Amino acid sequence: MILEIDNVELYFKNKTILNGIYLKAETGKVTGILGSNGCGKSCLLQIIFGSLRPKYKLIRIDNSPILKPLFQTNLVKYLPQHALIPKNLSLKHIFKLYDVEWEEFITIFEEFKLFEPFKSKQLSGGQVRLVETYIVLKSPSKIILLDEPFSHLAPLHIEKISTIIEEEKVNKAIIITDHFYHSIIESSDNIYLLKNGATKLIDDLLGLEDYKYLSQGSLT
C-alpha cells in the first residue's frame, strides 16, 4: 500500500501553515517527519488522519484519491501528541476495542501484568503514553500515524517501542514525528524535513544541518 499526500494548503486566519507538501509512505517503510516547533508536523498528521480540514488537500492510496476522512475507511490509527485514551475506560476494554492482545503486551512489558482491570486514570502519565503508543502500533490497521510517540517514555521503553515499530512496519505504512531526532533517524527509512510550510525529502542526513534543523556538527 502506498499513501501519498500533496496539494495541501492550510491557513490559520491569514497565517500560512502548510503550502508545499508532498509526502509518500508505504507498507514496509517508516517515514519520519522532522521539523522545528510549530512548523505544522502535527497539523499534517491530523490532515492525513482526517480530523483537521485544510483549504485543499489530496490524499491517494495506491493512486486512488480518498475523498472522505481517512479514519472513516478504518485503514488508519493515529496517536496524537496529547492524551488519547479516555480516563474512564479499563485497559481490558481498550485493548479489546483496538483488537490488541493483552497477553502479548505483558510479555513485553511485564510490569503491567496486574493492570488489566485498571482505568487509565489510575496509571502514571508515562504508563498511559506507553499503552497508547502500543495499542496504536499493534492495532490491525494498515496505516499508523505517530505524533511524538517517545515523549514521556523511559529510555528502555523507547528501545522496546523502536523494536515494535521495526516489526510492525512489515505489514504497515508508518509515519512518525518526534523531537527525539536520533530515534526518528534510527527508526525511519525515509525522512522528510518540514520547513516553511513545505516538505523536503532528506537523502543525506547532513541536509538536516544545511537546512538548519540541526546545528553544524550535531551528526558527527
Next chain:
Amino acid sequence: MQKLLTILAFYKPFVIWSFLVNIAITIVNPYIVPAVVTKLMLTIFVWYFVNETNAKRKLIFYNNLGISSIKLFSVMFFIDIFITISYLILITEYI
C-alpha cells in the same frame, strides 16, 4: 457491541446533566415533543462546544475506531431520547 459500549462510556459523564434537564422538563412542560426538541438543541450545543474547543481532542479515540463525531453524538442523542421518553412516560403516570 463493543463500539456501543464505548459510546455509552462517552455518554456516561452527561447522564447526571441529562437527568437534571429531565427534572426541569417535568416541572415546566412534561410532554414528549418539547422534551425531544430540548434534548436535540442541547445535543447540538454540546457537539458544537466539543468541536470548537480543546475537548475535540477527546474525539480522536473514537475516530480511531471509525466513529465520526456526527455518529457519536447521534447515537448519544438516541440513547438519551430513549431514556428521556421512558422517564416521561413513567413520571406522567404519577402526576
